[in-house]
Amino acid sequence: MKKFKKILLVLAGLILLVIIGVAIFINSLKPDYGGEKSLPGISSEVTTYFDPYGIPHIYAENETDALKALGYVHAQDRLWQMELLRRIAKGRLSEVFGEDMVKTDKFFLSLGIDDHTKETLSSLDQTSETIALSQAYLDGINEFIKNGPTPIEFYLTGIEKEPFSIEDVYNAVGYMAFSFAMAHKTDPLLTSMRNKLGEAYLKDLAISSDTSTVWIKNYKGEKTDTLGTNITASVTAALDKLPIPQFEGSNSWVVAPEKTKNGKVIFANDPHIGFAQPSVWYEAHVSTPTYEKYGYHLAGVPFPLLAHNRKLAYGLTMFENDDIDFYYEESNPTDSTQYKTPEGWKNYEFVNKTIKVKDGDDVSFTYKKTHHGPVLNNIADQISGDRPIAMSWIYTKPKNMVLHALYGLSHASNREEFKSALPNIHAPGLNVMYGDAEGNVAWWATAKLYEMPDSLSTKFVLDGATGKDEPLRYLDFSENPMAENPPWNYVYSANNQPDSIAGMLYPGYYLPENRAKRIVQLLDAKDDWDKEAISEMILDVTSPVNTEVVTELIKLFDVTHLDKEQLALLDSLKNWDGEYSLKATSPLIYHRTLYNMVKNTMEDELGPEMFKQFLSTHLFKRQIAWGSGMKSGVWWDNVNTPEIETRQDIVMMSFAQTWESLVADFGDDPSEWTWDKVHTIEHQHPFGQIESLRKYFNVGPFPVEGTREVINNLSFPYDGTGFYKVSSGPSTRRIIDFSDVENSISILPTGQSGNPFSKHYEDQAQMYVNGEFRKMMMNKQEIEETAESVLIFR
Template sequence: MFKRIGVFLIAVLLICAAGVAIYLYGKQPQRQGLANLPGLQSPVNVHFDERGVPHIAAGSEPDAYRALGYVHAQDRLFQMEMLRRLARGELAAVLGSKLLPTDKLFRTLRIREQADWQVTHADHNSPAWQALQAYLEGINAYQLQAPGPVEFDLLGIEKRPFTAQDVYSVVGYMAYSFAAAFRTEPLLTYVRDTLGEPYLAIFDRSWNPNGALASQTLNAADWKSMAALARLSEQAVSNAGLPQMEGSNAWAISGQRTQSGKPLLAGDPHIRFSVPSVWYEAHLNAPGFELYGDYESLVPFALLGHNNDFAWTLTMFQNDDIDLIAETTNPDNPDEVWYQGHWVALKEEQQRIDVRDAESVVLRLRRSPHGPIINDALGENAPGRPIALWWSYLDGANPVVDAFYQLNRANTLDKARAAASLIKAPGLNVVYANAQGDIAWWAAAGLPKRGPQVTPDFILDGSTDQADKFGYYPFSANPHEENPARGYIVSANAQPVSPDGAVIPGYYNLSDRGQRLNQQLGLDGQWSIEKSKQLQLDTRTGYAQRVLQPLLPILRTAIEDPQQRQWLEGLAKWQGDYPLDSINATLFNQFLYDLNYGALHDELGDVMFQNLLATRVLDAALPRLAADEHSPWWKDRTQPGVQQRADVVVRAWNTSIAHLRDTLGNDSAQWQWGKAHHLTQMHPLGSQKLLAPLLNVGPYSVPGSHEVPNNFSAPLSAAPWSVTYGPSTRRVIDLAMPDKAVGILPVGQSGVPFNSHYQDQALPFVQGEYQALHFSPTDIARYTKSTLQLMPAPKVR
């Protein structure tokens, strides 16, 4: 009898396993055979290579975009759904009340209203609009025909058509993801108003009282509100598990400095890691148009691309296109603010947010003449005065979609410059090269004209005209270079110089990474794809020594233990390199955190200190702090005996050694960087314990750090470190042989769980490998693994 029961249970398990396998198989992309695609003018062949990249051969451009939408949706439909919900404030409806604060923030940002406005005012007869519509037709045709993704079933997501409003909303999200001002302006204003101007010295921020709030005009309730808002802006994207733009490397080298005699382009945009990753590779070929590009979900035009004639890549400009403006309310009517000499009523509306696991929530949204009241995201009873958001993205037309349609066809320097000039927000550095021999860079953004006395690093006073804008500078005044005499161009998120020498406000990255790239590119020798690959994987800069050098004499005097003195001298000789086997890298990063905590936390408190860790100004502040023994930050308000730089430095060293021993063991041989620095790429549902091993990718030990070219970046914290962002792709293109271009994605082409291309590039990526980007007809034929033929829908008789 027991034998029969055992056989029965085995049979049940086999049936269940077979059922699961059949279910998952039905969710997989179709990469061979025939499929109907309504709207096609003629059949389209889609050849999938060994990485799952579609090579689309169509009889017309509209058909190519329909096919792109179809195959893009096959691999990324859940990502498309999540991105539009994030941008339009609709995540809580499927993910529950945990995402309600994120929805409130994005509703308050007014991205959805701006997207609707953009669609209404777009030229619906333009080629770009027609291509966008064809792309959406492809997405919706696939969604209508195919079973929903596994995640749709898990979350109960009902299918809805994708629209042009969704496309423009995702562009708005992309613009928001650069917005460091949300975290930085409240922090700097808090430091100035509660600690005093001397504390600003490490941030290298001067201020003019005519363009900022007078000191002490924000009270405790205001700071509570602003601190919560800054924290929310940081957590909103990370909680959703979706990509966020962070930084980037790019360079273009003229033919006079390459082995091939033609320009060479390299780029690796730095974006928050996620599963799937941000980019979807596709090769489009139609009469008069061919491009191999990297596409963001729901954006029909490649944001990175190349063909036989030209290539381009992007880095983040990181210009300050946001002002936070404190409004003065009428004591007799809190719904009025002082604007241009009189009281003006706030415009108000209400929006309903659906929540999966709770009742719907009604959100009150207000708008002043300066922009939406951003702290409405915290709820109707949020403390503090109204803070308005001025954001160039919300200020009129922003034809960035048209810009990329044109950039996808920019086979001359003039066409590329004209396309870049259309980009208003987000600010982007466009780095370009063509087969004619040109190389160029344009800092593309609408740069607002602020008043001459305005310092936009701080919260501005809405009761004065200093918060007003006076239009935008012409594109010709933006930073740019075309065919410089040095023979190369570098872009790495450092602060650029405008043609007239004016300072462009922004929240730029450390200069060290760009300086390292510039140093290496400036060396004698001819450049090749192989040398550019080596530079993208470089893990060294001089940042660590900039921090350490002023502090080494202090530690040499204080440390007596022979083992610790050996570690210290190892740091003194260390070249700032981050290979997997480095012990110095681990010791330095732990010491950097403890030094930062020991000097700054007592003045800022928990909330503001956490906000500081999420800003870019911290990286540049730490070397200045280390070098200034008289900085007021060294005085510890909680410990009277800790009042000098030496006190904090020695305490930080001792704390670091103790933490590493407790965390990684007493044997310092176990303190290798690869044992403490890991990358796990997270799926939006990967925080669920049962789903994590099925959907997340990793962990992997990774080299690099946030201040080196191979930018695997973890937040400044105590060991061990979890990497959050880094290269979203690595691409190198030599325009003498564009069919030999190479690249790599962080996980894989497909976002469909259990697909063969879900994570097939993850291990090669962390190991620094590259793979071919097939472009020539011969290579496409050689590496085609399957072919899908998309057919026009049969005519109904």
């Protein structure tokens, strides 16, 4: 018995040692927010105060030292995110995740982001301030890699930490540029739809610009075939596997002093990005005797993309311009290594690449390039013999000056300095929003725009052989859409269609007017805006367009075929104000009926795969209001039945299917059919896909207000489940009030840290869902008094 007790004591001791060892190991992986550290290369001491949400406030004697400290603290919270982001353009995700990522790596290697980066670096002025400060930031990252703890993800994947270089910065920006594009989902698909169905079906799609919707107004003034389907499917599949979120859309508005209570500019911005854990932005406040910015940083990028100080504020939305064109190439029938150009036959360029695969053999592949760009047939695993399609992307054409632009924006001290940096952004296309303490408000669309031949639609695959479908000229930046201090006293952007300055429409994949209409409706109605009112507006969940769709469709209901409960529900839907609160029932009925209606209208012609692809495009979003208002048209008839269906037939059938599905999911009581049961948000970490790790790495799920295309744009993909898992939305909500800059407010979707063991991994998640904010502190005394910890670099 004594021997048995001794064995138990020994086992208990071993278990205790293991527990202590695991606890010590886990504790060693946490970010270090306090104490003193050596940071080689800095010229004087740098003090970093971490506020109660883990946001660093970095005080240094010069900007070089501050950027080194920023690199270090950014890396200790987000090194894993930095690692993934820099691997995308170089086709190195398969090294981490195995063979599932091979197609994704193939696709991104073929885009040529990394090759374009190498060209840029070969002609880079290494002595420029932009590069010097970028290198200081990278030195800080590399110091953490050398001497800081290794994040848990590196242990779980078995990959080694590697130093970061300026090449990684440019590749991260290149991924961001491609992430904005929609042409790869749309152009080949539309071409296939036209080839399969004919022009009559395309006439009833919202392809062209709609002059009846809300456009962004310009103002310059001073103050006083199957191939296409397969390509779309393959590209979509490649992007869906990315462990990094994609950029989706955004809202921003800037209100001039004439429309504010305190007579100062108020700035609001909420860029819409795919949700993931960690969230996309890293907040940091940097202060030196000559420079100060409170900024939002992309992983591995030294200069903030969104920022403010006491003089000015700026932010971004996606322009949604068309900067990708697809071209049919014509191979030489007697020499398959050549393709046709207006000047005669030209040799394809053959590019060889090798992908390293975790737990597998290396994958080598070759793709062809023309003067337009990469031929996607091989990349998209097409059937041999299909006509080659090449992708022309403006990002890889001109000299890359985007990093210099970000430096210029973050170092501008007034509107003219700020504007002078914008022409350096050739891609991605951005709406850059601006406001300042002097009372200026402005919006500029930044992109290298080009003019195409009249009557040519860039929404279809173009003719690459004859030269007739080539750009005619590049536009000067002065011809880009913009508004500076307009007489209506505000600027805004909601990814909607801009008006023209250059006497032409700017081709794009603009989102429908829903958010724009609501923003204009609210801003026009009020001339005494303050921070509190703007914070309510940025959380608005009302859709004026969806209620218009309901009003149009309800006219078609044959009430003689509805029972008492259905009539009561229809009556409540008729009186719906378009608000998406958690306990509302109308949103659930609307979206299920809408999906059923679109499916019943279009899937019979398109087929399941093409229909699924259509649902992922901006074109589908534009089609909802447009299509529901069509009283007649070829789409309404179901080609698989002998009868000729009408719009009324489709609407009634769709509502009946909705009712049946809601009873099956939630029971017979319609009061239980509430929005909170279906509209949820979960921030997914790549490791959260493994069920046993989900609760440790993912954040959520939470029921959440909002929906697609309202100001609080918590969007989701449509499918037949009738459950709406939010996939993208505001990546931050920022409000800067120049009457009280030091009390400006913001929020992140989860938390500042990407380290699962940090207390700041998810400490803002519930606040975000609740629509709460926190201060973006800039007052040094307040920062010192409320700091959670202080980290000093010597």
